[in-house]
Amino acid sequence: MERVQISTKKLDLYYGSAHVLKDVTFDIYEKTVTAFIGPSGCGKSSYIRCINRMNDFIPSARVEGEIVIDGQNIYGPNVDVIDLRRNVGMVFQKPNPFPMSVYDNVAYGPRLHGVRGKEELDGIVKRSLMGAALWDEVKDKLSSPGTGLSGGQQQRLCIARAIATEPEILLMDEPTSALDPMSTARIEELIRDLKQSYTVVIVTHNMQQAARISDRTAFFLLGDLVEYDSTPKMFTSPEDKRTEDYITGRFG
Amino acid sequence: MEGINTRKRLEADLAELKRMVLRLGKMSEEAVVKAVWALKHQDAKVAQIVLDKDDDIDALTGALDSACMHFTARYQPLGEDLRTVTSVMHMAVDLERIGDYGGNIAKVAIALADTELIKPLIDIPRMVEVLSVMMDRTLFAFDIGDEDAAREIFAKDDELDDLEKQIMRELLILMMEDPKRIEQASQLLNVARTLERAGDHMTNVADRVLYILTGKTVKASEFRRPKER
Numbered sequence: 001m002e003r004v005q006i007s008t009k010k011l012d013l014y015y016g017s018a019h020v021l022k023d024v025t026f027d028i029y030e031k032t033v034t035a036f037i038g039p040s041g042c043g044k045s046s047y048i049r050c051i052n053r054m055n056d057f058i059p060s061a062r063v064e065g066e067i068v069i070d071g072q073n074i075y076g077p078n079v080d081v082i083d084l085r086r087n088v089g090m091v092f093q094k095p096n097p098f099p100m101s102v103y104d105n106v107a108y109g110p111r112l113h114g115v116r117g118k119e120e121l122d123g124i125v126k127r128s129l130m131g132a133a134l135w136d137e138v139k140d141k142l143s144s145p146g147t148g149l150s151g152g153q154q155q156r157l158c159i160a161r162a163i164a165t166e167p168e169i170l171l172m173d174e175p176t177s178a179l180d181p182m183s184t185a186r187i188e189e190l191i192r193d194l195k196q197s198y199t200v201v202i203v204t205h206n207m208q209q210a211a212r213i214s215d216r217t218a219f220f221l222l223g224d225l226v227e228y229d230s231t232p233k234m235f236t237s238p239e240d241k242r243t244e245d246y247i248t249g250r251f252g
Numbered sequence: 253m254e255g256i257n258t259r260k261r262l263e264a265d266l267a268e269l270k271r272m273v274l275r276l277g278k279m280s281e282e283a284v285v286k287a288v289w290a291l292k293h294q295d296a297k298v299a300q301i302v303l304d305k306d307d308d309i310d311a312l313t314g315a316l317d318s319a320c321m322h323f324t325a326r327y328q329p330l331g332e333d334l335r336t337v338t339s340v341m342h343m344a345v346d347l348e349r350i351g352d353y354g355g356n357i358a359k360v361a362i363a364l365a366d367t368e369l370i371k372p373l374i375d376i377p378r379m380v381e382v383l384s385v386m387m388d389r390t391l392f393a394f395d396i397g398d399e400d401a402a403r404e405i406f407a408k409d410d411e412l413d414d415l416e417k418q419i420m421r422e423l424l425i426l427m428m429e430d431p432k433r434i435e436q437a438s439q440l441l442n443v444a445r446t447l448e449r450a451g452d453h454m455t456n457v458a459d460r461v462l463y464i465l466t467g468k469t470v471k472a473s474e475f476r477r478p479k480e481r
Contacts, residue, residue: 208328235330237467247330249259 005030005199011065020046022223033200035214042220044203048171052088089162093174095154097146102138105146109165132160133190152183172202211235219243262327272316276347281387283354288380291361292373299361309351316344339460346453353446360439370433379415379447386454394461405458406475412451419444
C-alpha cells in the first residue's frame with residue numbers, strides 16, 4: 001500500500017477576485033513522481049506553490065480548504081512556515097544559483113537551519129551534490145562561483161541545494177524548460193533516482209516528459225483538476241474528453 | 253497558431269494511415285473472395301491473378317508499417333492518436349494475413365482446377381460471404397468510428413464456426429465412403445479452416461477498432477454465444 005504524503009481537500013485559491021483553483025481534492029503518494037500538466041494559466045504552478053505556502057508572498061492571495069502533509073494541515077494555525085519550507089524543497093524553471101560558491105550554495109539552507117560544524121556541512125554538501133548527480137563534475141571546484149557552471153549543472157546545483165535540508169517533498173516547476181536535450185535527459189534521470197528518497201511533484205509543459213518520468217499525472221484546466229490517474233492511463237486512454245483533447249494537441 | 257497547424261498536419265497524416273488500412277483491407281478481402289470464386293468455378297487463371305497480387309499486399313503492408321513509424325517519430329502521439337497508430341500496426345498484420353490466406357486458397361484452386369470436384373461447393377462460398385460482410389462492416393466501423401458496427405462482428409464469427417463444423421462433418425462422411433476422396437477432401441477442409449481463421453483475424457481487427465474508439469480492451473466473448481462444453 002502506498003502511503004499518502006500530501007492530501008489536498010477542497011482547496012480553493014483566489015488571487016484577489018480571480019478564482020485560480022476550484023475545489024481541488026486529491027492525494028499525492030509518498031516516493032512517487034506526480035506530474036501536473038495543463039495549458040498556461042490553468043492553475044498547476046499556483047497549486048504547487050500552495051504546497052510550500054509560496055503564495056503567502058502574494059498579498060492578494062487567499063486560500064480555502066486544506067493541504068495535509070504527514071497529518072498536519074499546513075494552513076492550520078500552528079504551522080512553522082520555515083520548517084514547512086525545509087521539508088518541501090523547490091526547484092524553479094530557470095536555474096537560479098545564489099551569487100556565491102558551489103559549496104556555499106548547497107550549505108546555505110543547512111546553515112540557515114543552524115548547522116555550523118565544518119565537518120557536518122562538508123558531509124551534507126558532498127551528499128547533496130552526489131544526490132543531484134553533480135559531485136564528480138564539481139568536486140574540484142567547490143569554491144568557484146555557482147553561476148560559472150553550465151545551465152544543466154546549475155539546475156542540478158539547485159536540486160542539490162533543495163535536497164541539502166533533507167526535505168521529504170521536492171517541488172519542481174518546469175525544471176528543464178530552459179535546458180538543452182542532454183541536460184534535460186540528465187535531470188529526468190535524476191528525477192527518477194530522486195523518487196527513491198523523495199516525493200517529487202513536477203509541473204511540465206512537455207507531455208512526453210510527464211509520460212517518461214511520472215507515476216501519476218494530474219490534468220488541470222481553468223482551475224479545475226479535470227483528471228488524475230496513473231500516467232500510462234492518462235496518456236493512452238484518459239476518461240475525460242478534455243484530457244483527451246489536450247494531450248492530442250487539440251487545444252492548449 | 254502553430255499548435256493548431258501541427259494538429260492539422262497530424263490529422264492529415266492520420267487520415268492517410270487510415271486510408272492505407274482501408275485499402276489493405278479491401279485488397280485482402282478481394283484476394284480471399286476471388287480465390288474462393290476460382291475454387292468454385294475451377295478457374296486457374298483467376299487463381300493465378302490472386303497469387304500475382306500478393307506482392308502488392310505485402311508492399312502496402314510494408315509501406316503502412318513505415319508510415320506508422322514515421323508518424324510516431326514525428327508526432328510522438330498520445331491518447332486516441334497513440335491508440336490509433338499502435339492499433340493500425342496490429343490491424344495491418346491481421347489484414348495482411350488474410351491476404352496470404354487468399355493466396356493459400358488460390359493454390360488449392362489451381363491444384364483442383366483440372367480434377368472433378370467431389371461435391372459442388374456451397375458452404376465454402378457461404379463462409380466467404382460471411383467473411384466478406386465481417387470485413388466490410390469492420391472497415392466501415394474503423395472508417396467512421398462506429399462502435400456498434402464493430403461489436404456486430406463478433407456474432408458473425410460464430411456463423412463462420414458453424415459453417416466450418418458443417419463442412420467438416422460433410423467431408424468426413426464423403427471420406428469414409430470412399431478413401432480416394434481423402435486427398436481432395438482434406439484440401440477443402442484446409443480451405444474451410446483457413447476461412448475460419450480469417451474470421452478470427454477480423455475479430456482481432458474489430459477488437460482494435462473498439463480499443464481506438466473507447467480506450468478499453470474488449471472481451472470478444474461478451475458478444476458471442478457461450479462456448480460449448
